[in-house]
Amino acid sequence: MTEAGSAPEKRKRGAKKSPPRFSREQADVRRSMLIEAATRCLSVGGIGAFTIDRICREAGVSRGLINHHFESLDGLLVEVYKSSLYASVNNQIAEAKRRRAEASDWPPEASLAALVRSNFSPDYFSRENLLIWLSLWGEIAVNPRLQAAHRELYDAYRAELAEDIAAVAIPRLRQVDAPSLARNFIALVDGLWLEWCLDESVVTPQAAEAAGFEMLEAQVGPLRDG
Amino acid sequence: MTEAGSAPEKRKRGAKKSPPRFSREQADVRRSMLIEAATRCLSVGGIGAFTIDRICREAGVSRGLINHHFESLDGLLVEVYKSSLYASVNNQIAEAKRRRAEASDWPPEASLAALVRSNFSPDYFSRENLLIWLSLWGEIAVNPRLQAAHRELYDAYRAELAEDIAAVAIPRLRQVDAPSLARNFIALVDGLWLEWCLDESVVTPQAAEAAGFEMLEAQVGPLRDG
DNA sequence: GGTCTTGTTGTACGAACGTTCAACAAGACC
DNA sequence: GGTCTTGTTGAACGTTCGTACAACAAGACC
Structure with a gap:
């Protein structure tokens, strides 16, 4: 602590004054930083890397901060789930609802096709995202x-x-068990994500999207063309 | 240790002799016992329960035995994979090969249908099995x-x-991309397993099997009847 | 009964774990 | 410059982790 430190540009007049050892953040800002750091740990090292030490090191803060901002490490995990998965899926749901409401701009086929494509867009179908899942x-x-x-x-x-x-x-006028088909489609998507995550050479995002469309089109007819 | 113990039926003549504190097993027998105990831990508590302490307690042996019979805990995990998953899938493969070889008894449709059904039979499609996966x-x-x-x-x-x-x-005379269809089918099966594991109310084994057949039949035609 | 092999035990060890909390200091306010 | 609030630090604690290893004993053999 007697050293000058490595970032002295902050000190303004008194040459003796050492630079701040840390910066204060609003509680919700710091919470977000910790959630993001925790998510990064998860996407790199899996659940085994989800520890106090690693998350705090990743976030560049001291060990005590997680238990200050969250009830426990388990509480942080729930927040990671909410912010990372819950939020993105809920985002998809909201957009789908919006499209379905704007019936003039979005015919049903286009709305469904957009929902399918969003599942395989790079935003979601990425390796780091899948490791989190x-x-x-x-x-x-x-x-x-x-x-x-x-x-x-x-x-x-x-x-x-x-x-x-x-x-x-x-x-x-197609007889379709929509709930079952929806469930099967989600299972297929999750399964393809899984396959890709464990072995990238097995499937490409394009092939995965095609498989998703094929399952739906077998029951409701063409979605992509026209 | 001065107590009589709870299982004194083993002692034969000398009333002073205490019963054996443990029983010796052949190395491969003990290895199997440890693998099974480890698998049980995994199926109950997930990867978080895969620890030396819990596995040894589950197997009813002392803490030192895992590192005696396996190079490390990680080595035991690989053995669990091989014995529990590798073995069962390889078993499916072997049976499928056998059926395909016996062309007289097993027409292609019946052979494929049997392979599909084996994926959803209680042997594999069980909750404990899925937790291991x-x-x-x-x-x-x-x-x-x-x-x-x-x-x-x-x-x-x-x-x-x-x-x-x-x-x-x-x-x-059907034009089918068999490798892609196989990959998509496996993805669907794994996805349905996953859904069922995380929420049993979403899908029944019967519905899952039906979904598997539907995917294949959409491309190769009827498999189940006739 | 004595000896030998080797499967098994149980302790010891250092590292890493999650949690707690008294002390600290950054930055706003006056 | 002084005061106050509160976000932050870092040491301390007890527990659990994986591994290593000397001591032990079960059971085969003679």
Whole structure:
């Protein structure tokens, strides 16, 4: 502590004054920083890297800060789930609802196609994103709090997808079990994500998207052309 | 240690002699016991329960035994993968190969249908089995040794499935991309397993099997009837 | 009964874990 | 410059982790 330090540009007049040892942040800002650092740890090293030490080092803060801003490490994990997965899926749901409401701009086929494509867009279908999902899946099966959040989220997504499917099938007079098809489609997407995550050479994002469309088109007819 | 103990029936003549404190097992027998105990830990508590203490307690042996019979805890994890997943999938592959060889008893349709059904039979489609997969998936993405074993296994399974698909499609003069269909089918199965594992109310084994058949039948025609 | 092999035990060890909390200091306010 | 609020630090704690290893004993053999 007697050294001059490595970032002395901040000191203004008194030559004796050492630069600040840390910067204060608003509580919610710091929380976000910690959640992002924790997410990064998860995407790199899986659930085994989700520890106080590594997250704080990744965030560049001291060890005590997580328990100051979150009830526990487990609480932070739930927040990571909410901010990283919950938020992105809910975003997809909201956009789908908006499209379905704007019936003039978005015919049912285009709305459903857009929802399908969003699943395979680089925003979601990325390796780092998938590692987060994979890590959390293993925890959801064991952690009741995560399990509750997961079920709520997937129920909502399945319901929205089923509505989009029905909106296409009904005008075409097709007999389709929309809820089941929605569930099977989500399973296929998750499965393809999984395959890609464990072995990139097996499937490309393009092939995965094609597989998704094929499953739906087998029941409701063409979605991509026209 | 001065107590009489709870299982004194073993002592034969000398009333002073205390019963054996442990029983010796052949190395491979003890290894199997440890692998099974480790698998049980995994299926109950996920990867977080995969520790020396818990596995040894589950197996009813002392803490030192794992490092005596395995190079490390990580080595035991690889053995769990091989014995629990590798073995069961390889078993499916072997049976499929056998069926395909016995062309007189097993027409291609029946052979493929049997392979599909085996994926959803209670032997594999059980909650404890799925938790093991789920736990290991999260590790495969991070552990190079597991990753290598996984790719080899899945490549073999995909290849076998593609051959079974082609054996049905070719006589029917159907243009089918068998490798891609095999990959998509496996993705669907894994995805349905995942959904069921995280929320049992979403899908039943019967519905999952139906979804698997539907995907294949959309491309190669009927498999189940006749 | 004595000896030998080797599977098994249980302690010891250092590292890493999550949590707690008294002390500290950055930055706003006066 | 002084005061106050509160975000932040870092040491300390007890626990659990994986590994190593000397001591032990079960069971085969003679």
